[in-house]
Amino acid sequence: METRRASRQSSSPAERAGALAGRTGPGNPYYSGPPSDHFDGQKFFNPNGLPPGSFRDLLRWQTGGGRSKWPANWPSPHAAARPAERIDGGALRLTMVGHSTLLIQIAGLNILTDPVWSDRVSPLSFAGPKRVNAPGIRFDDLPRIDAVLVSHNHYDHLDLATLKRLQIGHDPLFVTPLGNDALIRTAAPGARVSVHDWDENVRVGDGAVVHLEPVHHWSARGTRDRRMALWCGFVVETAAGKIFFAGDTGFHDGTPYSRLASRHGEMRLAILPIGAYEPRWFMEPQHQNPEEAVSGMMLCNAAYAAGCHWGTFHLTNEPIDEPREKLFAALAAQGIAREKFRPMLPGEVWDVPEIG
Template sequence: MLFKRKNPYYNPKKSHHTPYGFCNLEPTTIKQLDVYRWSLERHIHHLPKPPQQGYAHFAREWTQSPDFTLSGNRLWWISHATLLIRLNQCMIITDPVFSQRVSPVSFAGPKRRTQPAASIAELPHIDVIAISHNHYDHLDTASIRKLAARFPNINAVVPLGLKRKLHQLGINNVTELDWWEQTNINNIRFHAVPAHHWSQRSLLDRNHTLWCGWMMQTPEGSNTYFSGDTGFSEIMFRQIAEHFTSTDMAAIQIGAYAPRWFMHNQHIDPEQAVAIFNILHCRQAIGMHWGAFELADEPLDEPPQLLAAVRVRHGLLPECFESIKMGDSRPITSS
């Protein structure tokens, strides 16, 4: 850590707290030399490669207009890690990112290859924003400002350290949670659950704020899981499974995983996504965090292909864990 700032949330009884920030349940090291090596290899091998039939065809094949008139508990995939989740009339948006680039500046950094299935102006009424962590492809300041302007009474749930940031962006009602803490909004209980990742928005703030996934629970006990960004940790996911005996719907990351020697500490691949599906006793899941931005070395169209192959090896029916189009949706049914 380049700059050591004391952690105002530090609790020595919590293993993921440090005096100067936060850490994972299992050790994670991302070395600067590895970053340079990855960048050099991407340049030498001209990675990532384009989709097999080109970017324009990929966008047409994997995007459709959403139907927000559909009733009942439901999940819509908008783009990347941005989903709309309706639970008992409470509409939740996860990690809203509608900008063209995900970086500190608007003229550089990863650029969209596909557009969100709906604009902020086209969204139905939103009650809650759920943020997983502060990386630019998950916490997009321009998008949050626009949501705050359109929905002045909107709520937000965030991991430790991000409340002030959301206030600065115009969100007045912000609840900040540590892992395993919970809050109730519109009769939906939001549980902040562990993720295996990291946080940073500048050179001097590595791991100063927390990262998490979200388990959203209805009064009837139906559980909907949003993974956010995470690497694989069997210990961590079994802990989550101990707290929530089953998951009715899950949105699990399946993209930004290559090369594994570099990405394994921070992003899961489709094989690990299916392992998480099984550990959490999921009834249904959709893959997300792919198809919009080229954040790693795999081509945009590879994640759903790998997920389909893994599904076959594990004997899962296609409807159990799907790659759906951006704009498509699935009902959330409880067991």
Template sequence: MSHPTWLITLRNLSGRLGARYRGPQTANFDGQRFHNLDRQPHHGLRAFLKWQRERGRQTPWIDQPGPATRPDVQAQVSGEELRVTYINHATLLIQHRGLNILTDPLWCERTSPFSFIGPRRHHPPGLALDELPPINLILVSHNHYDHLDIGSLRELARRFPEAKVVTGLGNGELIRACGFNDVSELDWWQSLPLPEGMLLTGVPAQHWSARSRRDTNRTLWLGFVLESPDGPVLFPGDSGLGEEFKLMHQRFGPMRFAALPIGAYEPRWFMRHHHMNPDDAVQAHQQLDSQCSMAIHFGTFRLSDEGQFTPVSDLARALEQHGVATERFRAPKPGDQWHIAPLPWVTL
């Protein structure tokens, strides 16, 4: 089934699946809908149909094999040690100071409310569910199907019923329905204390939300900064390039580690306000003064028009053009595990 057919089908058939936040007006909530710091107009059906009319012939994606060797995942790590295992898409296992953290967990075969249509997986997860250590904390950045996957959350709730889930305003009810009891909703710049002297803060992202044709921007999208005595760690979820990264640097200082999305960026006129391309991601890396950045959100599901392997080659070109050392911003393969050094000026 072609992209236009299944996407229009999702818009028309899944209206019942939406949710909405109800609360007082704030700087980023008008009482009905949330908005970005940069209030660019949201692309509607007309713009979507224009994209579909103008797109050229698309080269099919090919299925990729899983990792040749399984990553060495510890039950937990302690002290300043920081391990990040790339599972797929925007799903990371972050291990630090005794906590095992999952981001936007996604083990489904399709990013869709239906099992028979929607973007399908072209790369197996780098870690199977059975290979996960005990999970303490799950971060859900927003409600798009490639970030909030009901099937994956239900399975995680069955395996780790004591895990805490943190998400944006309005998403809690949907996540509780998956079986989790401990769910917190954050607004931008709102913080939550964690063990070992750590602090989790919701941060702005330039994106949007929707699970149906009737709930656009009714729930909040956000990223997360994990502050610890060893330096801050950023998981931004999904974001275009805006002032958000400069604001994070002003508030938290240089990042020890940042996961930065580099995929789903073509055509630019349609995607630029909500998805970074690799050049944008390198600029975000520089604005954050990130010691180590990991490329995410590419190569697993075909969500836009760039080629399957184009994000990685475009990242290499952008790093060269901006004079950024390749060892500071790399693209992993599912199953890759990185050991992130502490910031050099942090006293341990």
């Protein structure tokens, strides 16, 4: 059942300002709503979970050393892909663009996850984490995009410049959790945005449904808006199978994955973060490591998994290729074949087998 409707925002600046003022509360620039088991009236939180580190913790990490040096350029072995216009029948094709941006082609739909085509993931155009490899699909080579899943508002997942380009060139349906619509509408007036709480869903095509699922993370665009917009993962339910895209998540004792299994049953594919996990004392609540990603794959009953959130932007301390090495070691320890869980690189295309 669709619980919130997609809508078009007026292109009038005055009307946009008025609409935004009418739906945000004191101290929260993004969202106003009743308290719940994950919203206290001003900020969102992880039920029974750990909060993100404090500013003091951030300074301790940034000044504590231990950050591995990454190459300025780390080209993918795969050439930029030129996707088909549509993939029909029971097929599922996954193409890696970079970091957490992937093109999902299934059941005649083209879906992008957390799209970023900008060179940097930062509030500044001249500083901050910069790409070490080119996007695995040139923007102009994209097929017509039907839906865009935006999991939360961190800069490496919500890139306003890219969302604006997508709105102008493709007019997709943007699906996002509470509060993030305020950012999207400001950058892309006229965008179709379907905004939801956890456990809500929306139809994105003939028979396809996107479910918003709890994950263990947080949000912020600056120093004064921490946890004021919601974060989520997504389950894309189609006639050709179910796909889980986690966005960003800490493992949280496996809670997000166990919950998925009880709600949705078997997954054909899970798209899971495997990078940005060191140092563990700081990153553990928000970013799982490769060993935890393998456990997550097993807990949510995913037949296959794709590793993302590694090898494109230098965000944390681990070496650039360590997530892949640790993933392979974790798979071996569990007796899982490497072809079941691919750490994908830009331009890589995977025709994911059908289940059974």
